Amino acid sequence: MEIIIAKNTGLCYGVKRALRMAKETRRRKEGKVSTLGDLIHNPRVIADLKSQGILSVDDLNNLEEGTVIIRSHGVSPDVYRHLKRKKIEVVDATCPIVKKIQKLVAKLAGEKLEIVIVGNKQHPESKGLIGYSRDRGVVIESERQAATLAFRKKRAVLAQSTQDLFLFKRVVSALIEKTEELRVFNTICHSTQTRQRATSELASEVQALFIVGGKNSSNTYQLFQISKRILPRTYFIENADQITPKMLHGAKKIGISGGASTPPEAIEEAVEKIKQNFEQQSHEESRVQCQR
Numbered sequence: 001m002e003i004i005i006a007k008n009t010g011l012c013y014g015v016k017r018a019l020r021m022a023k024e025t026r027r028r029k030e031g032k033v034s035t036l037g038d039l040i041h042n043p044r045v046i047a048d049l050k051s052q053g054i055l056s057v058d059d060l061n062n063l064e065e066g067t068v069i070i071r072s073h074g075v076s077p078d079v080y081r082h083l084k085r086k087k088i089e090v091v092d093a094t095c096p097i098v099k100k101i102q103k104l105v106a107k108l109a110g111e112k113l114e115i116v117i118v119g120n121k122q123h124p125e126s127k128g129l130i131g132y133s134r135d136r137g138v139v140i141e142s143e144r145q146a147a148t149l150a151f152r153k154k155r156a157v158l159a160q161s162t163q164d165l166f167l168f169k170r171v172v173s174a175l176i177e178k179t180e181e182l183r184v185f186n187t188i189c190h191s192t193q194t195r196q197r198a199t200s201e202l203a204s205e206v207q208a209l210f211i212v213g214g215k216n217s218s219n220t221y222q223l224f225q226i227s228k229r230i231l232p233r234t235y236f237i238e239n240a241d242q243i244t245p246k247m248l249h250g251a252k253k254i255g256i257s258g259g260a261s262t263p264p265e266a267i268e269e270a271v272e273k274i275k276q277n278f279e280q281q282s283h284e285e286s287r288v289q290c291q292r
């Protein structure tokens, strides 16, 4: 049995930076320190932050005092204005790559272009980007939705930083038929693209692959989709306890990959659980042999 971990698995630069900033803020500041929404899509890390006195607050209206940390996904300009009015101190941990995309959206809106954002409508990054578009942005989740858009002389298309490259290309193709002059910006971040490539390569090499991460993490879900297209025996798990002997049955090479918000410990625990399963299996096999 061989266990292979995908290259570039583990927290991405933007998430690591946001976590570091949150912990530094907690050390420096008196009073309440909150994050606006979960800092990362990972229940285990959120529980750890809570134990350190960094609370996650979902609703802007429930923030009345102290310091708030903006997570790596970024927020719309409205949110900054709201916090300013309430005189709440802001520590901005928006990933610099997401900041760049926000600036691009604002620039394209200034040029009066319709802006198609290929992303997940409910994802905080997409919601933030829409806020910079001055009502010129639309979030599209599939090429089918892109095909329903009206014909335009000019339009721009870009992606949520964690989007699946394969889907982005398909939406771009659909938009070509709907636009005379289409400006394409591949804003999928380098770390996401490398991670996606490594996961798809691994899916072609192993017999079962575990994608480890929070179920509400968009980039982890993208990895699951990418791997599942290649390898039907792809499993999306939040923790090692979800690995069952049935999932491992007959597989000699097993892969593990994780999203941008999957902590290294979660990967290590998955490795351990797989090893334990195999040890138990071989023990049972040898026991059966002895009994014959």
Ligand code: SF4
Binding pocket: 012, 013, 014, 015, 072, 073, 095, 096, 097, 098, 161, 162, 189, 190, 191, 192, 260
């Ligand atoms: S996935 Fe990329 S853009 Fe998103 S937070 Fe991580 S490094 Fe930044």
